[in-house]
Amino acid sequence: DAKTTQPNSMESNEEEPVHLPCNHSTISGTDYIHWYRQLPSQGPEYVIHGLTSNVNNRMASLAIAEDRKSSTLILHRATLRDAAVYYCILRRTGTYKYIFGTGTRLKVLA
């Protein structure tokens, strides 16, 4: 399985944009990039996923590099409720498993 690398932690001020990076240099052509987050004492929550093109939804945006070796999750206006561990996961088409890495712990400052 291809691996992902994320910073251990990041901080952001409330109401400012946050860019969470993820490196996946060994990604294959059939790997989707998924992002999940885990709030304290809760199960992980789906955020967004993509293959090649940038993606937007109500929660966030996903920017994927042209060579697909890295991606960035963008929270447009961080709130205190966005404080969580964010996981970048590669998911191969046709498979039914997620391998969670170490994730980025996001702290949002009021």
Added chain:
Amino acid sequence: AAGVIQSPRHLIKEKRETATLKCYPIPRHDTVYWYQQGPGQDPQFLISFYEKMQSDKGSIPDRFSAQQFSDYHSELNMSSLELGDSALYFCASSEVLVAGTDEQYFGPGTRLTVT
């Protein structure tokens, strides 16, 4: 909206005992995933089922087994429990159109404590 239901929410067992965790997926979801999350650790994928058949296996110990039933609920059976099995066990479900693109919905978890 209906969510993933896990039962029990808390379970205390002694070493060498057995435990059964249950997961009820969101209606119409055909895929179930099980994860183990130890204290301060990241979720570890254990096993998944698609349409009642085992689809992928992760780091699931041989002492553990699981299945998905005809009504799509799933059970994780754990035998010869060890102290190291103490963890949060999450179940997630999804509706798979193309495997690899589905969004998982996680349940609240079952906290297993082995004493």
